[in-house]
Amino acid sequence: MKHLLSTADLSRSEAVTILDTAAQMAATQERAVKKLPTLRGRTVVNLFFEDSTRTRISFETAAKRLSADVINFSAKGSSVSKGESLKDTALTLKAMGADAVIIRHQASGAPHTLAHAGWLDAPVINAGDGTHQHPTQALLDAYTMRRHLKGEVRGAADSKGVIGRDLSGLSVVLVGDVLHSRVARANVALLHTLGAQVTLVAPPTLLPVGVDVWPCAVSYDLDAVLREHQPDALMMLRVQRERMSSAGGGFFPSPLEYSRLYGLDQRRLDMLPGHAIVMHPGPMNRGLEISAQAADSPRSVIVEQVANGVAVRMAVLYLLLAGTSGTEGA
Amino acid sequence: MTSYFIAGASPLGGEPMNIVLTDGLIAGIGDDLAVPGGAAVVDGAGLVALPGLVDLHTHLREPGREDAETVASGTRAAAAGGFTAVFAMANTSPVQDTAGVVEQVWRLGHQAGWADVFPIGAVSVGLGGEHLAELGAMADSAARVRVFSDDGKCVWDPVLMRRALEYVKAFDGVIAQHAQEPRLTDGAQMNEGVVSAEIGLAGWPAVAEEAIIARDVLLAQHVGSRLHVCHLSTAGSVDLVRWAKARGVEVTAEVTPHHLLLTDEYARGYDPVFKVNPPLRTAEDVEAVRAGLVDGTIDIVATDHAPHPREDKDCEWAAAAFGMTGLETALSVVQQTMVDTGRMSWADVARVMSAAPARIGRVSTGPRAQGRPLAAGEPANVTLVDPAARATVDPGRQQTASPNSPLRGLSLPGRVVATFLRGRPTVLDGRPRQADAQEVR
DSSP, rough: OOBOOOOGOOOHHHHHHHHHHHHHHHHTTSSSOOOOOTTTTEEEEEEEOOOOOOHHHHHHHHHHHOOOOOEEEOTTTTTTSSSHHHHHHHHHHHHHHHHTEEEEETTTTHHHHHHHHHSSSSSSEEEEEEBBHHHHHHHHHHHHHHHHHHHSSSTTSSSTTTTOOOTTTTTEESSSSTTOHHHHHHHHHHHHHHHEEEEEEOGGGGSSSSSSSSEEEEEHHHHHHHHHHHOSSSOOOOOOGGGGGSSGOSSSSHHHHHHHOOBBOHHHHEEEEEEEOEEOHHHHHBTTTBBBBHHHSBOOOOOHHHHHHHHHHHHHHHHHHTOOOOSOOO | OOOOEEEEEEETTTSEEEEEETTTTEEEEEESSSTTTTEEEEEEEEEEEEOOOOEEEEEEOOOOOTTOHHHHHHHHHHHHHTTEEEEEOOOOOSOOSSHHHHHHHHHHHHOSSSSEEEEEBOSBBGGOOSBBBOOOHHSSSSTTOOEEOOOSSSOOOHHHHHHHHHHHGGOOOOEEEEOOOOOGGGGGEESSHHHHHHHTOOEEEEHHHHHHHHHHHHHHHHHHHHEEESSOOOOHHHHHHHHHHHTTTEEEEEEEEHHHHHHHHGEEEEEEEESSOOOOOHHHHHHHHOOOHHHHHHHEEOOOOOOOOGGGGGGGGSSOOOOOOOOOHHHHHHIIIIIIIOOOHHHHHHHHIHHHHHTTTTTTSTOOOOOOOSSSSSBEEEEEEEEEEHHHHHHGGGGOOOOOOOTOOOOOEEEEEEEEEETOOOOOOEEEOOHHHHHHG
């Protein structure tokens, strides 16, 4: 694995290796001194063309816990608005000796272009590109699911008893704006690779034309899916408020109608099996796609997803910069 | 003027003949012609002779974007591709929406001497889609404009489209529509379908093209005008044009070489060289446009040659410009997709790349006519192609000033050996040949 651009590039064994490495990283984070010397002297660049404090801090924390030097390069709006081009930014980073580049970009495929255009030799990690992919988010989601649902007791957290395991047999439901969601695309590919059964639930306007060939089921009816599938994990996707005011008068009639049909409220929470977990990639719109009761319920692992994000990103940085995964991929 | 004796070339792929070009005309075609005194002999063995190709859809970029192409470099590329005439699209800067600008482009083409340049006039002022440009003034100008298009933008307002269709009847003009419903394609990056869903690029649905074509053929029928559909790209569009022709609507349609060859699968690597408008479609669409070209639903192949400087393609997909070069590879792509597959003859190629585009553009009569048959007495616009040759596309070795060929690295059949414009070789031995000052008439 030279880059991490898309979860679709990961084999089952590569994905499991990342999750296992993340578990080892998480174990080190329970110590009083959390910092490991592994990447001392290496320089990791956070190249963010789009604001995302959460993701940037998560990567920055992960890199620093591995003793890497971190440079934050905020280039918001840069290339599309005719500032410095992506190419010139890449050449600058190369000249500065970046050992890895973590890129967040509003254009789908920008990380792929950065990795393959010949501008840069360093490994590229996709921290979210347009409406394409967000592989570390999907990996931390898979890590969280495995920890809660594949250990000795379903629903209880277990980081050690799950080593080597995938997600086979689990039923996972993703609800919300699939059309614009890189989290959904990354999760569908990774969860399928790891053996889970995935169901997407959304209003038809928020599903892409062409979704029918994805390795998952699709439904417009959340209540029916919850009743019939009894999912092990339920992931609520963020619905951006500007989706209500775009061309054609918006993708759905009103926030209230969206909440009624696709929001996770107490009634729907009660439909879940006892061990099921509730997830959200954040940031949440409380009252739109998820109610406060659901977000704060004991089933919610939303805060833990954030913590697991650091361990997963440590694992990815470690495997790309220090370790070997045994195969050339991506 | 020098005479040329083309020895043993095959007109339209038929029996080898000798072709004599004298004083800008084809003096004779036959197997028993003698070499006229002082004639230069061109070995035509193994070569197919075609009438000079005519491209109804070229972006020459001048005035305004001389960093991408000039009239001179673009028409030199045209000659290298076997073309003796190109129609220059109106989206220059300033826009070709007045008699002054179209005459400027026409004059630049005349001075360059590589190919006849027929400027296309904008339908609306500044391509703004609001007010008709002075279509009559452009028609009456020295450029004699007969084709009008806002290409790059759709004449989306149905009233403006109706008025344009009606107005050009006064001088036998045609409206060439870039069919793209703008609201359905806001921010669109590629064909909407399986690939766009997976790689997360905003979709350009087939219906956005088909809805406009459906509307326009009905309008053309209602007002009894001529409509030309630019770069038709979907299976549904082929069906609509077929239906309209069956009803007697005066509609013609073009397909580009890239839509005959490439699919949206090429977007997967996010290489913006494959970013084009309308976008590359699916394999089913490619088959439909090929079938449409064979059965005559689609009248012509036109390149939509759209040069862009390197920096406009050396970036992330969303930031890149739409468009591909095509003048120098068009004939090869048509040979590979249509001739070598047995679906079309070289006579068909002459029809869709020379006679029909000249007729649609109303330049097929008069002493400077284009798209004429290969026959004695006709203007000596002749292209010699070696169908047995094969070459790998290398944008760095092309005549166009821009490198954005989606076919780079691809091995394609056919090589243009010579292009004659009214008896004067613009290309000889496969190389462009600059005209002497006194040769340009």
